[in-house]
Amino acid sequence: MNMILIPSLQGRGSKNTLRGDVSLADATIKLADDSTIPIHKTILVSQCPFFRGLWLGGSWKESGDKIIYLKEDDPNAMMAMIKFLYRREYFPAKDARDSPLEFLACVYEVADKYLVHQLKKDCLTHIKSILKETRNWNADEFLRVIPFVYQSTPQTDRGLRDLMVHAASDHIEDLTKNEAYHKLDTFEFTKDVILKIGGYHHAKVCVDCGLFLRKDIQVNTCHQCGGELYLIEVHKA
Template structure:
């Protein structure tokens, strides 16, 4: 217990230094807002910030890193995570984005600034939110945001979205917003069709029964597993019951 105490104290006390002037040696600016930071905390968890603070350019010398192209609420969530290893999936009092959309923004911010642990947490939070909020009006916005902010080879959020959409496709197709995003979002319809096809293929295969003919030794398949009244398609051998000749697929 004593060996874990220093680590426990670190986790307990580090959040108190979030946006604190105490021992602060740098600043992050975004959309007119300033966050006081501690370079060692950011650099220990992000190669981007490590390289930024080690560089020789003006920002690194002055200790101020502008992130003006990013969503300020996502940046705030990123910084909170770096100090507390978690963030509020609601975004904050002034954030109007849904939990789904907000978690996507945090995920893409974590990817941009090379923070794998935050990407993992954002993905988990997005998974929880999309499973419960898929029927809300902002689900199409989440689809567009995920496909617009992640590269095609990053399947983490895309797969979660496609899985949920495939599961609830009948209900979703009744919504104009979903139909619009289905036609407008590059790659989404293709991903959805591929998943539906693979599910049908698996379902069809699982419903097939494979037999070995005792007369000609050929293997053949039928849909269902009644095992009665079949003719071997190779030699014409007929049996009233084929159950004893079922083999594994």
């Protein structure tokens, strides 16, 4: 079993002297990969509504158990969130691995689930910065992240979705040349992109699954579901 210690780093406006002192930890979080994080309830309760409700008003309070199992979430994203609760700021470069965009989307998901609103805002700031770096634009990475973004966020949460749609509209010519783009089955993303770029772009759209294809594709039947393709021109209101 791997025990992860929170680094003793000072964050903005933080005067916390417990950080990094395992001897004063009064609970443990166990993650999906069975790694454990010794934590201080006072810190998490003061920073996160989820933990505040869990320890101050939930059944966990009466159980006497000092271990909380958080097995449903990505362990690396959870670790990033716990670090944020201690530091009050987020340094994604130290956590992201092969795909910074994908990792930040995972952190955004857990921040939303555990109601850590400032971390959500920080994730959006970092994601926006990545998407603006045209010199390092990676269409393959971007397209891999799209399904996760739309599956992990509700329709009412437009923050991350709007960033992805805006980036897609900026790079639409590049994306439509990518085979993976035409294999996307994320209808809501397709619809959002059409509405975003409407007014200067024609496209073929499947009436059944919403697949979005270049207008010059020489087929009239959707390769994904067999539905009929229509050539459309969308104008902004």
